[in-house]
Amino acid sequence: MRPKNLEKEQAIRSMALDIIANEGLENLTMQKLAKAANISPRTIYIKYENKEDLLVKLFIHEVLEPYEAAILNGFTDGMDFSTGTKKLWMNTFTYLKNNRSHFALLQHSKSSPLLNKAYQQENIVQGQYFAPVHRFLTDNADAGVIKSFPFDVLRALLMSPLIDLVNEYFDHTTRPVQIITDEVIMQCCEVVIAGLINNK
Amino acid sequence: MRPKNLEKEQAIRSMALDIIANEGLENLTMQKLAKAANISPRTIYIKYENKEDLLVKLFIHEVLEPYEAAILNGFTDGMDFSTGTKKLWMNTFTYLKNNRSHFALLQHSKSSPLLNKAYQQENIVQGQYFAPVHRFLTDNADAGVIKSFPFDVLRALLMSPLIDLVNEYFDHTTRPVQIITDEVIMQCCEVVIAGLINNK
DNA sequence: TTTTTAAGTAAATAAACATTTACTTATTAT
DNA sequence: ATAATAAGTAAATGTTTATTTACTTAAAAA
Numbered sequence: 001m002r003p004k005n006l007e008k009e010q011a012i013r014s015m016a017l018d019i020i021a022n023e024g025l026e027n028l029t030m031q032k033l034a035k036a037a038n039i040s041p042r043t044i045y046i047k048y049e050n051k052e053d054l055l056v057k058l059f060i061h062e063v064l065e066p067y068e069a070a071i072l073n074g075f076t077d078g079m080d081f082s083t084g085t086k087k088l089w090m091n092t093f094t095y096l097k098n099n100r101s102h103f104a105l106l107q108h109s110k111s112s113p114l115l116n117k118a119y120q121q122e123n124i125v126q127g128q129y130f131a132p133v134h135r136f137l138t139d140n141a142d143a144g145v146i147k148s149f150p151f152d153v154l155r156a157l158l159m160s161p162l163i164d165l166v167n168e169y170f171d172h173t174t175r176p177v178q179i180i181t182d183e184v185i186m187q188c189c190e191v192v193i194a195g196l197i198n199n200k
Numbered sequence: 201m202r203p204k205n206l207e208k209e210q211a212i213r214s215m216a217l218d219i220i221a222n223e224g225l226e227n228l229t230m231q232k233l234a235k236a237a238n239i240s241p242r243t244i245y246i247k248y249e250n251k252e253d254l255l256v257k258l259f260i261h262e263v264l265e266p267y268e269a270a271i272l273n274g275f276t277d278g279m280d281f282s283t284g285t286k287k288l289w290m291n292t293f294t295y296l297k298n299n300r301s302h303f304a305l306l307q308h309s310k311s312s313p314l315l316n317k318a319y320q321q322e323n324i325v326q327g328q329y330f331a332p333v334h335r336f337l338t339d340n341a342d343a344g345v346i347k348s349f350p351f352d353v354l355r356a357l358l359m360s361p362l363i364d365l366v367n368e369y370f371d372h373t374t375r376p377v378q379i380i381t382d383e384v385i386m387q388c389c390e391v392v393i394a395g396l397i398n399n400k
Numbered sequence: 401t402t403t404t405t406a407a408g409t410a411a412a413t414a415a416a417c418a419t420t421t422a423c424t425t426a427t428t429a430t
Numbered sequence: 431a432t433a434a435t436a437a438g439t440a441a442a443t444g445t446t447t448a449t450t451t452a453c454t455t456a457a458a459a460a
Contacts, residue, residue, distance in 0.1 A: 191396060
């Protein structure tokens, strides 16, 4: 029995991310991908059931898992609120800055029904990201360190400005001046923290 | 000369938004649209050059313009920071809540190269939304009412949690309990305001 | 009323696409 | 060595799609 060539599988995944980063998800076709990876279209179907299967596996294993691991790097839910939040922000910013195609797929996962379903299932079932951040926020809310809101609301208040700023960062890469720097990110993080903290 | 039937043009636009709201942008095809509007595919091409032209015009005239008008309804850049921000938040939330397909297109405009281009051009050229909100934020920053950041950064800090919450709102419409209520939105708005205000 | 002209239609067309078919090749277990 | 088997390929296939062709209809201007 001839064994699977793992290099080819890796080529498929990496070229898929390249095409998505450079041309967008809507321009990723199986024939284009096969040509870019220097293989026959049929070979993709040996490794993946169909396009949906490829996209979901690419998204979960190549994007979501490394992304969540990177976010949680050096973070524990026992950190004090300010330190923990800054760690989450900086981890996220650094990772997304260096992985534009991953960011693109994450953004697509909000409007593509397919990826959105995959994202929600992954987060509900595995929840590597979900669990520590969930504990971090609810513990701080319960202890009265920050204002009390449902978890999803806290997450929106805490993390969505950062995602928007990453968007700005990529929009601005073609312009002469980079306005979204690490310093700006940290200052913004402090604004978000200031808003959420209970100061009574 | 037979005149254009404006009802048919309106049917095309309104059915397009229906399909986008119910099945997503990726499932809007010219034949499906023609059938839904009870016309021949050819008729769409009398009113629009091609699909891109249709989508861009739909997005700008049917979504972006009413959206920006709704956001600015009753808002002036001379309002005090807290009142003005709450007005912007409530206007935005109310409008998007009642226009799901418009929200869907706005979300797509972040990841679809086509709509993104249209959005940026429209905002740069017309800037109905841009201008008063820009003045509102920069004036308050200059006067020391809020912390000083570039406009784009201020906008991210001020508005992106709201957009994320609208997303939650639509995710939760299928669940039994609505967690994103007008009250929650107003409380979140106060959190954002608290973070940005200079209290020295 | 008749001519003119653009609006409108039904059906076709050509391109793009995901997926398969029919075949070849490489590797391992015997 | 060779049989067995899955990996791999080149070239279809059938479907879906945006867009056109060839024709009909309705209304305004003459």
